[in-house]
Amino acid sequence: MPKKDEIKWLFFDVGSTLVDESKVYEDRMKRIADLSGLTYEQIYKYAMSFYKENKKGDLEVARQLGVKLPKWESQYERLYTDTKDCLKKLSRIYKIGVIANQSLGTSERLENLGVRKYLDLIIASAEEGVSKPDRCIFEIALERSSCKTENAVMIGDRIDNDIVPAKQLGMKTIWVKQGFGSLWNITDESEKADMEINNLSDVLKYL
Known part of the structure; x- marks a missing residue:
């Protein structure tokens, strides 16, 4: 991982990363x-x-x-118990964004869950017309945040949707091993995240 002072933006997936599905x-x-x-x-x-x-x-x-x-x-989605505290603490240090495959209304759902106030940017597939793992959705997020790839970290549960495309662009990556994404079997170097954690709270130990 880059030094803390080199990280400007943290981008999170939503499902099985911030939200327990x-x-x-x-x-x-x-x-x-x-x-x-x-x-x-x-x-x-x-x-x-x-x-x-x-x-x-x-x-x-x-x-x-x-x-x-x-x-x-x-309506059955719930925040993980540590999501709100984690975002609250990280938002004091970094800009926080979302890059996610979600249906229309992602911002409203995150508002209802009580975490929208910690997010500086939401890039969701339904609104953008492009879905992960297409690198275009990551490029949109980087462009709107005015963030260079070397200053960005992608945090998500899916190796195929989150880790691989973000790595290809030069972003640093953190694999949150939650939900069914935790069952992924790494088969190639391109699938290896810079860091693996078992829950969001572990992020606070490193960032």
Whole structure:
């Protein structure tokens, strides 16, 4: 990682990074179970096998079983218990941004969750018309923040969406091993983050 005084901006993913999505996935898998006639436990185990193969488990299970992927119920999203405190402390030192694949209304949802006030910039796929892992969404964030790549850190749970494209641009990267993204198997040097942490609070030990 660069020296602290060289870091100007911290960019965070939202899902499974700032926001705990476990209840949303539980709801989705229960509905896949209802649609397919299998039990929730069977669906969960099936999905986990795909996540361990670096695939999106819930999507793959729905596809394999021939059922429509249930709607994402964002009302079940909750902040991780350390998110607010972490952002509050970091925002005193750095500019804080979001680069995320999200449906319309990301700013409003983060406002409702009580953390919008700590964020200086929100770049979300629905509003920008481009999604991670496309490097363009990272370039948009860097341009709007007037931040050079060497002064930016990307923090996220997904190796494919967060770490790989950010590294390609020259940003420093931190892999937060939360949610299903923590099951990713590193297969190439390009997938290795500069730092791995198990929760957001660990960020405070280094930044």
